C-alpha cells in the first residue's frame with residue numbers, strides 16, 4: 001500500500017521537465033488510473049507529446065459496461081487520470097473540479113485507442129484541459145474537457161478540515 005508520506009516524497013522527481021516520448025511516471029503505485037500495483041486499475045502508460053500527453057490504451061473485461069463495451073465511468077476514469085499527467089508538465093499538483101465527457105461512439109473492450117490531452121488555457125489556479133480518444137482509423141470516439149484547480153500539498157492531508 002502506498003502511504004501518503006512516501007507518495008509526496010516522489011513529487012520533486014515527477015514535477016519537472018520530461019523528455020518528449022519518454023514514459024511519464026505513474027502518480028503512485030496504487031493509482032486506479034496508472035498504478036502498476038493496482039490489480040483493479042487501468043495501468044495507463046503515458047508519454048509527453050509536445051505540450052501535451054499521449055497514451056495508447058485498451059480497456060479489458062474488468063471494465064465492461066454493456067457486453068463488449070467499456071463502462072462510461074471507466075472511460076471517464078482513464079481520461080481523468082490522463083489529465084493528471086499534464087500536471088507534471090504544468091509543474092504543480094492540481095485536482096479535478098469539473099470533468100465532462102462526450103461519448104460519441106462506444107468504446108470497445110479489447111480495442112486499442114489513442115488518447116491525447118492538452119492544456120487549452122490557464123487562469124490563476126484554474127487549468128482548462130481537453131482530451132480526445134480515437135480509434136486506429138482516426139475515428140473520434142470521445143472528447144472531454146476538464147477544469148483542474150492547483151492545490152498545495154496540504155490538500156492531500158487535510159480533507160475538508
Ligand SMILES: CCCCC/C=C\C/C=C\C/C=C\C/C=C\CCCC(=O)SCCNC(=O)CCNC(=O)[C@H](O)C(C)(C)COP(=O)(O)OP(=O)(O)OC[C@H]1O[C@@H](n2cnc3c(N)ncnc32)[C@H](O)[C@@H]1OP(=O)(O)O
Nearest residue numbers: 027028080081084087093094095096097098126147149151
Ligand atoms: C488522486 C490521487 C492524488 C495522488 C497524487 C499523487 C501524486 C502526485 C501526482 C499528481 C498530482 C495529483 C493528481 C493527479 C492524479 C490523478 C488524476 C485524477 C485527478 C483526481 O481524481 S482529483 C480527485 C477528485 N477531485 C477532488 O477531490 C477535488 C475536490 N474539490 C476540492 O478539493 C476543491 O473544490 C478545490 C481544491 C478543487 C477548489 O477549492 P478551493 O476552495 O481551493 O477553490 P475555489 O472553490 O475557490 O475554486 C478555485 C477557482 O476555480 C474556479 N472554479 C471552480 N469550479 C469551476 C468550474 N467548474 N469552471 C470554471 N471555474 C471553476 C472558482 O471560481 C475559483 O476561481 P477564482 O480563483 O478565479 O475565483
